[in-house]
Amino acid sequence: YTDLAKALQNPLKVRTLDLRYQKLTILPKEIGQLRNLQELDLSFNSLTTLPKEVGQLENLQRLDLHQNRLATLPMEIGQLKNLQELDLNSNKLTTLPKEIRQLRNLQELDLHRNQLTTLPKEIGQLQNLKTLNLIVTQLTTLPKEIGELQNLKTLNLLDNQLTTLPKEIGELQNLEILVLRENRITALPKEIGQLQNLQWLDLHQNQLTTLPKEIGQLQNLQRLDLHQNQLTTLPKEIGQLQNLQELCLDENQLTTLPKEIEQLQNLRVLDLDNNQLTTLPKEVLRLQSLQVLALGSNRLSTLPKEIGQLQNLQVLGLISNQLTTLPKEIGQLQNLQELCLDENQLTTFPKEIRQLKNLQELHLYLNPLSSKEKKGFEDYFQNVKFILKNIIYRIL
Numbered sequence: 001y002t003d004l005a006k007a008l009q010n011p012l013k014v015r016t017l018d019l020r021y022q023k024l025t026i027l028p029k030e031i032g033q034l035r036n037l038q039e040l041d042l043s044f045n046s047l048t049t050l051p052k053e054v055g056q057l058e059n060l061q062r063l064d065l066h067q068n069r070l071a072t073l074p075m076e077i078g079q080l081k082n083l084q085e086l087d088l089n090s091n092k093l094t095t096l097p098k099e100i101r102q103l104r105n106l107q108e109l110d111l112h113r114n115q116l117t118t119l120p121k122e123i124g125q126l127q128n129l130k131t132l133n134l135i136v137t138q139l140t141t142l143p144k145e146i147g148e149l150q151n152l153k154t155l156n157l158l159d160n161q162l163t164t165l166p167k168e169i170g171e172l173q174n175l176e177i178l179v180l181r182e183n184r185i186t187a188l189p190k191e192i193g194q195l196q197n198l199q200w201l202d203l204h205q206n207q208l209t210t211l212p213k214e215i216g217q218l219q220n221l222q223r224l225d226l227h228q229n230q231l232t233t234l235p236k237e238i239g240q241l242q243n244l245q246e247l248c249l250d251e252n253q254l255t256t257l258p259k260e261i262e263q264l265q266n267l268r269v270l271d272l273d274n275n276q277l278t279t280l281p282k283e284v285l286r287l288q289s290l291q292v293l294a295l296g297s298n299r300l301s302t303l304p305k306e307i308g309q310l311q312n313l314q315v316l317g318l319i320s321n322q323l324t325t326l327p328k329e330i331g332q333l334q335n336l337q338e339l340c341l342d343e344n345q346l347t348t349f350p351k352e353i354r355q356l357k358n359l360q361e362l363h364l365y366l367n368p369l370s371s372k373e374k375k376g377f378e379d380y381f382q383n384v385k386f387i388l389k390n391i392i393y394r395i396l
Contacts (some may be wrong), residue, residue, distance in 0.1 A: 004028065012036050020044050032056035043067050043087070055079035066090060066110070078102035089113055089133070101125035112156075124148030135159060147171035158182055159201075170194035182227070183204055193217035204228055204248070216240035227251055227271070239263035250274050250294070263287040266338055271319065273297055285309050296320055296340065308332030319343055319363070331355035342366055348373055 001007040007014045011033040017040050024045040031040075033054030040057065042065035050065075051247040055076025056236025062085040070091040078099025085108045093114040101122035109126070112135040119134075124145030131154045137257040139160040143378075147168025152175055152254075159182040170191025177200045185206040197344065200223040208229040216237025239260025254275040262283035263317040269292040270284065277298040284293070285306040296319035308329030315338045323344040330339075331352025338361040346367040369377075 004031070008033060015039070017041070027051055027054070029053040030303065035059065038062070040064070048078075050074050052076045058082065061085070063087070073097050073100075075099045076337050081105065084108065086110070096120050096123070098122045104128060107131065109133070113137070119146070121145045130154065132156070142166055142169075144168045149180050150174065155179070165192075167191045173197065176200070179203070188212055188215070190214045196220065199223070201225070206334065211238075213237045219243065222246065224248070231354055231390045234258055234261075242266065245269065247271070256280045257284065259283050266291060268292065270294070280304060280307075282306055288312065291315065293317070303327055303330070305329045311335065314338065316340070326350055326353075328352045334358065337361065339363070349377070 001016065002012055002018045004019060007017055008030055012035060014034050015035065015036060015038045016372065017037060019042050021044045024047055027042065027047060027050055029051040031051065034057060036059050037057050038059055039062045040060060041064040042242040043377045045068050045329045047068040047070060049070065052074045054074065056326060057080060059082055060080050061082055063083060064087045066087045066089040068091050070093060072095065075097045077097060080103060083103050083106055084105060087110045088109045089112040091114055093116060095116065098120055100120065102376060103126060105128055105202045107128055109129060110133040112133045114137050116137045117140055119142065123143065126149060129149050129152055132152060133156045135156055135158045137160060139157065139162060142162065142165065144166045146166065149172060152172050154177040155175060158179050162183040162185055164185065165188065167189045167332065169189065172195060174197055175195050176197055178198060179202040181202045181204040183206050185203070185208060187208065188211065192212065197220055198218050199220055200347040201221060202225045204225045205228040208226065208231060211234065213235045215235060218241060220243055221241050222243055224244060225248040227248045227355055228251040231254060234257060236258045236383060238258060241264060243263050244267055246265060248271040250271045250273040252275055254272065254277060254353060263282065264287060266289055267287050268289055270287065270290060271294040273294045273296040275298055277300060278304060280295065280300060282304055285304060286309070289312060290310050291312055292315040293313060294317040296317045298321055300318065300321040300323060303323065303326060305327040307327060312336055313333050316336060317340045319340045320343040323346055326349065328350040333356060335358055336356050337358055340363040342363045342365040344367050347370055378385050
């Protein structure tokens with residue numbers, strides 16, 4: 001049904017009611033007559049309140065209130081005992097009623113883009129909650145009761161104002177995804193290491209200066225994003241993350257890496273752009289699964305010959321360093337597809353570059369290559385048709 005008046009003609013037969021985009025400013029109290037309603041979509045309207053009769057929809061499983069103007073919810077919301085999904089994305093909520101605790105079957109709660117500064121402690125009683133979306137909600141703290149959400153798998157706190165996490169965060173034993181991007185977190189509690197099922201930890205754009213050694217206990221972690229923090233070192237325990245596939249450290253203040261980094265044998269992506277590395281640790285060159293290595297905007301003047309050991313490497317980014325030469329072993333990277341060398345000090349190039357049969361992109365912009373070297377490149381790429389067909393070749 002997409003018409004409320006028609007739905008009310010046979011109220012007990014209605015299972016789904018879609019009232020999206022109908023410019024509703026009020027929801028008639030007669031809505032409560034739809035006792036067998038299972039799905040109610042009220043998204044993209046202009047509702048400021050809900051009638052208390054909404055609590056009579058005892059069979060409701062999904063309630064979508066996305067993109068309205070709700071500032072409060074009626075306490076009767078707690079009567080929706082069968083509710084599994086509640087979408088309140090993009091409203092004007094400043095608080096939640098304590099009756100929210102009665103939604104014992106709720107599995108997904110979306111509070112994205114509201115004006116909450118805190119969550120009620122009753123949130124911890126949502127024992128079946130699996131997904132909690134709190135993106136852009138102005139939160140400054142989390143209640144300790146957050147740790148009671150034993151079935152929670154995804155917690156998204158992107159773009160809030162958190163400076164700390166409660167130690168109880170470590171009690172979320174089923175958590176798989178924790179997004180803390182764009183907050184103001186200065187330190188992580190050691191209890192973070194208790195999240196044994198965590199697969200993705202996103203800490204992009206915070207104010208971390210160190211990581212707790214307990215980070216190494218996250219044995220199922222596959223993605224760790226620390227982009228845009230203030231890290232100067234990494235704990236040696238980082239090497240214990242045996243299942244880690246992606247490690248993003250772009251825009252930190254790293255001058256070196258712990259030797260234990262070589263233990264990350266499943267690592268496929270290592271992003272070290274915009275740090276303060278003067279040498280590339282040889283331990284990085286033992287990461288046999290590595291496919292993407294980003295080292296742009298560091299202070300590298302040379303590359304070790306061991307670079308040739310990265311047989312699975314597909315992308316090598318070295319833009320804006322201080323390289324004057326490349327080792328001939330660069331030619332051993334038989335799977336390399338993209339080589340970025342813009343803004344270095346290269347005057348010559350090893351002839352072994354011609355061995356890179358899978359190369360598709362070669363970036364050499366703003367290097368002081370000799371005219372002889374440029375001519376050699378131009379002649380070569382004119383003759384090598386299998387490269388020419390896809391190559392992006394910038395040399396000026």
